[in-house]
Amino acid sequence: MASLAAKIIKPLFRAMMKRNIQDPDHLVRHLRRIMNAPLMPSLIPRGVSLRHGRVADVPGQWLSTVNPVATVLFLHGGAFVGGRLDTYHHFCGTLAKALNARIFLADYRLAPEHPFPAATDDAFAVYSALIKESLPLMVAGDSAGGNLTLATLLRARDEQQIMPVCALAISPGADATGKLMSRDANNDSDPMLSRVMIDGATRIYLQGADPFHPYASPTRGDYQGLPPLMLTVSEEECLRDDSYVVAEQARRASVPVTLLSRQDMPHVWPIFLLLLPEARQDTRKIVRFMQSHLSSRRHNELPNHSSRSDSLHASPTTQEAVA
Amino acid sequence: MKKQPLPPSRNAAAIVTGAGSGIGRSFAYELARRGGTVICADINEERAEQVAASLKALGSKAIARRCDVGDAKQMEALSDEAEKLLGRPVTLVINNAGVGLGGPIGEVPLDDWHWCMNVNLWGVIHGCHYFAPKLRELGYGGIINVASAAAFGAAPEMSTYNVTKAGVLALSETLAAELAGTGVKVTALCPTVVPTNIVNDGKLPERRREFARSAMTRFALTTADKVARQTLDALDRGELYVLPQIDGRLAWRFKRLMPRLYARTVGETYRLLAN
Numbered sequence: 001m002a003s004l005a006a007k008i009i010k011p012l013f014r015a016m017m018k019r020n021i022q023d024p025d026h027l028v029r030h031l032r033r034i035m036n037a038p039l040m041p042s043l044i045p046r047g048v049s050l051r052h053g054r055v056a057d058v059p060g061q062w063l064s065t066v067n068p069v070a071t072v073l074f075l076h077g078g079a080f081v082g083g084r085l086d087t088y089h090h091f092c093g094t095l096a097k098a099l100n101a102r103i104f105l106a107d108y109r110l111a112p113e114h115p116f117p118a119a120t121d122d123a124f125a126v127y128s129a130l131i132k133e134s135l136p137l138m139v140a141g142d143s144a145g146g147n148l149t150l151a152t153l154l155r156a157r158d159e160q161q162i163m164p165v166c167a168l169a170i171s172p173g174a175d176a177t178g179k180l181m182s183r184d185a186n187n188d189s190d191p192m193l194s195r196v197m198i199d200g201a202t203r204i205y206l207q208g209a210d211p212f213h214p215y216a217s218p219t220r221g222d223y224q225g226l227p228p229l230m231l232t233v234s235e236e237e238c239l240r241d242d243s244y245v246v247a248e249q250a251r252r253a254s255v256p257v258t259l260l261s262r263q264d265m266p267h268v269w270p271i272f273l274l275l276l277p278e279a280r281q282d283t284r285k286i287v288r289f290m291q292s293h294l295s296s297r298r299h300n301e302l303p304n305h306s307s308r309s310d311s312l313h314a315s316p317t318t319q320e321a322v323a
Numbered sequence: 324m325k326k327q328p329l330p331p332s333r334n335a336a337a338i339v340t341g342a343g344s345g346i347g348r349s350f351a352y353e354l355a356r357r358g359g360t361v362i363c364a365d366i367n368e369e370r371a372e373q374v375a376a377s378l379k380a381l382g383s384k385a386i387a388r389r390c391d392v393g394d395a396k397q398m399e400a401l402s403d404e405a406e407k408l409l410g411r412p413v414t415l416v417i418n419n420a421g422v423g424l425g426g427p428i429g430e431v432p433l434d435d436w437h438w439c440m441n442v443n444l445w446g447v448i449h450g451c452h453y454f455a456p457k458l459r460e461l462g463y464g465g466i467i468n469v470a471s472a473a474a475f476g477a478a479p480e481m482s483t484y485n486v487t488k489a490g491v492l493a494l495s496e497t498l499a500a501e502l503a504g505t506g507v508k509v510t511a512l513c514p515t516v517v518p519t520n521i522v523n524d525g526k527l528p529e530r531r532r533e534f535a536r537s538a539m540t541r542f543a544l545t546t547a548d549k550v551a552r553q554t555l556d557a558l559d560r561g562e563l564y565v566l567p568q569i570d571g572r573l574a575w576r577f578k579r580l581m582p583r584l585y586a587r588t589v590g591e592t593y594r595l596l597a598n
Contacts (some may be wrong), residue, residue, distance in 0.1 A: 015541050188518040188546040 002264035004278045010191040010266050020196040027200045028081050028112060031229070035082035040274060042089040047095045050089070055104055056125040061085050064102035065090050070294055071097070071135045072103040075123055075152075077143030077268060079173075079201035080111045082315070091153035091271040091283065095140075098287040099294065104130065113208040120215050123148040124155050131162050136297050138290055139167045142268040143239075144205075145174025145201035146231075149171065150218035150246060157225050166228040166293040168286060171268045173239050175219040176202045180241035189236040192267045198238055219245040230258040230289045232282060234265035258289055330559035331508055335359035336409040338401070340392050340450060343370025345519030346469060346512075350417050355383035357555070360409050364390040364401060365421070390444030392420045394472035402453035405521045413457060413512030414464035417490075418450035421469060423525025424483045425535070435526055436483050443487035449466040451498060458507045461472035468495040472515045472571035475578055477586055479593045480531070488513075499563045512559040514550055516573045518543045535598075544568045 002010075009306045017034050021027045043051055044063065053062050074092050077082040085105045092103045106120035132138050141149035146169035153167055183195045206216060212219035219242060223229075229250050233243035240261075262269070265278060270286060273279035337354050337414035343365030351361045354379045363372035363378070368389035378385035386408050390397050405413045422430065424439040434435035447468050458464045472480055493513035502509055522535045550567045557565045566572045578585040 009542055011542075014543070018540050019537065020540050188543065189548070194540065 005276050006265060006269075006278060009272070009275055010258055010264075011100055013187065013266055017192045018190070018194055018197070018218070019202065020194055024112070024200060024204050027197065031079050031197075031201065032082040035078040035087075037085070038086065040087045040090055040272065042086040043274065044089050044093040048093045048096045052120060053104070055106070056129040058106050058108060058122045058126050060104050060126075060296050061105045062102055062104055063089065063096045064321075065096055065100050068096075068100060068102040068135065070099055070101040070138065071130055071133065072099070072101050072138045072140055073123075073152075073164075074103050074105050074291075075108065075139070075141030075145030075148040076105060076144045077141070077170075078110070079197070080116075080119060080144045080205035081201060082110065083144070088271060090274055094283060095287065095290075099290055102135075111205040112207065116205050116209045116216055118207075119144075119148055120151045120155065123152045127152050127156055127164075128161060132166065134232065136294060137164045138294075139172070141168075141172070141191075142170035142271055144173055144201075146170055146172050150174055151215040153219060153226050154214050154221045154223075158277065163227045166230065166290060168227075168230045168232075168290070168321045169246070170232050170270055171234065171237060171239050172218070172231065172242055173198065174217065174242035175200050175217065175248050176206060176217045177251060178202070178211070180219075182241040183238050186236055186240055187239045190238045190267065191236075193238050195238060198248055203267065204298070219249065221249065223250040223255050226250065226253065226255045228256040228258070228289075228293055228303045229288065230236070230260065232260045232262075232270055232286075234267065234269060235263045236265070237267045239267065245312075260285060324342060328463055328506070331359050331415050331463070332555035332559050333359070335415040335464075335574065336360075336411050336417040338362045338364060338405055338413060338450075338454070339417040340364045340390065340446065341366075341469075342374055343367045343452060344512075345521065346517060346547045346550055347417070347419040348374050348421060349547040350467075350555070351385070353551045354415070355381065355385065356382045359415070360384040360386075362388055362401075362405060362408055363388045364388045364392075364420075366391050370521070383387055392418070393441035395445075395449050396448035398446075398453055414460050414461065415467070416450055416454040416458070416465075417467045417469070418447040419467075419469040421471075421521070422448050423488075423521040423527065423529040423535075425481050425525070425531055428482045429482050431529075436466070437446050438526075443484070444490045445518060446489045447494060451494060455498060455502070455507075459502060459505050459507055462506040464506075465510065466495075466498060466502075467510045467512060467554060467558055468492075468498075470495065470511045470513050470554055472513045472566065472568075472574060473561070474511075474513055476515075476571075476574050477578075477589050479500055479590060480597075496563065508558055508561045508568060510554060510562060510565055512550070512554045512565045512567070512576075513571060514566075515568045516543045517545060517547055517550055535543075544570065 041218045051062050096103045106126050109118040139149050149169045187195045231243040247257045250257045270282045273283050330483045337359050339347050339350045342351045342363035354361050363371045371387040375385040375387035390401050423445045460482040468491050471488040473485045474492040500508040518539050553566045553567050
């Protein structure tokens with residue numbers, strides 16, 4: 001049963017966002033108007049500071065504690081055409097504080113001005129720069145940013161870069177082929193997105209590029225050698241199957257996967273932790289996931305504790321379903 | 324101890340009219356999920372076949388039939404062959420088939436009035452006329468009539484639709500009274516906006532069609548699947564009224580408390596929204 005807050009929020013999101021806009025220019029205008037509005041107040045927890053910066057010439061914002069012990073690259077959502085970094089201040093600030101980490105919110109280039117692969121190039125450039133630094137790195141993203149997260153991991157593996165400690169994709173839009181069943185099956189139940197919006201945004205992003213390419217559709221990727229992965233997805237959203245397919249692909253490649261699915265939640269609910277009790281619960285789970293992989297990494301670096309990681313990775317197919 | 328009969332939504336031998344899309348299709352799926360055999364009747368044979376085919380693919384027994392519910396002969400024929408098709412007596416009838424018609428009174432052509440009355444009201448009347456006696460004789464089962472919050476909502480520029488649905492509601496209430504104590508349960512479903520094909524397939528003035536379509540996307544508080552599930556559960560509990568959405572429940576309460584103020588408020592609100 002969803003919380004009362006979720007029951008109130010979902011119809012509001014629906015009235016604000018959900019449309020069946022066919023015209024691409026109109027869709028871009030609509031998505032930008034919604035996503036670039038102050039959806040969420042910029043509430044940064046005490047002890048976390050915000051400053052603007054650039055990594056590998058990609059602009060962005062740093063949210064950091066005083067003495068961070070880890071780095072998180074965060075790739076924001078917004079259907080590849082919009083998105084506002086301030087929306088993520090509360091969620092990422094909470095993560096930064098809980099993990100004692102610094103988080104780089106990358107302001108990657110957006111379509112239609114900069115179509116695929118501009119966004120993946122930016123994400124990968126930032127990744128390549130951050131992975132060379134001394135602090136352990138994690139990658140996270142929501143929605144379109146979840147796609148970029150997975151694409152970045154696949155590309156980093158392809159180009160023989162070091163893998164991050166772990167990665168998180170929140171309701172990733174991981175399939176551009178338009179063939180997944182949940183696109184139609186959940187077209188009515190999704191409180192934010194519709195098939196028409198997703199297909200439209202995908203066309204605007206790809207602009208004729210091959211939708212079967214794994215960097216465009218990470219569901220089509222080979223997950224051999226990827227780090228532990230956490231996915232969150234709502235059972236009632238159009239993007240449900242994206243997460244399930246990614247989880248399946250990753251498990252086939254023996255990548256440890258944590259799939260957190262919930263009923264009756266809006267798309268990317270964990271970032272609305274100011275509004276939803278479910279988001280607060282699941283953000284704690286996300287923190288625990290990242291923390292456990294960070295500490296296992298730390299233990300691994302000590303010569304006598306190298307076997308520690310096995311116990312943490314004992315079950316490569318953790319699945320959590322919360323009703 | 325006397326054995327309790329199964330709730331009517333379980334293992335039903337069911338007929339669903341308008342099963343080719345929308346709420347009817349969701350009813351068909353949900354009944355199959357609950358172990359039932361379903362005759363999927365629809366005026367669009369292709370859609371009925373598709374639904375029946377996917378039910379069969381899921382391992383259920385389903386039969387597709389083309390049927391115009393407004394035509395008494397076709398409904399009579401369906402009621403005659405139903406038992407043979409299902410292999411046992413019909414236990415559940417869902418009079419779901421309905422069409423949308425909009426426009427200000429005086430502008431809606433009388434032919435359209437007849438068309439809508441024929442499907443929405445006469446379709447349900449035919450369903451009850453031919454199946455209720457059989458169910459009464461069986462002493463077990465259920466009838467679900469799909470009315471609408473329009474039955475009491477007095478939404479402007481929907482006069483025909485409101486009239487037909489009010490008739491369906493009155494018929495269902497009467498039927499519930501008549502069949503009380505016979506073991507046959509009656510439920511009337513009164514939803515507000517549910518995303519279905521009703522706008523695409525219905526007759527609306529062009530200037531309203533886009534508004535109706537976007538309202539269906541933006542203001543739907545539920546889905547056809549959820550509505551079907553809720554209604555079947557309510558039938559099992561023997562509830563007459565099912566109002567699955569909060570806007571419908573509020574309108575219902577408001578109208579019953581202050582009927583005159585209700586009509587005025589609806590009118591004023593509509594003027595504000597529509598212009």
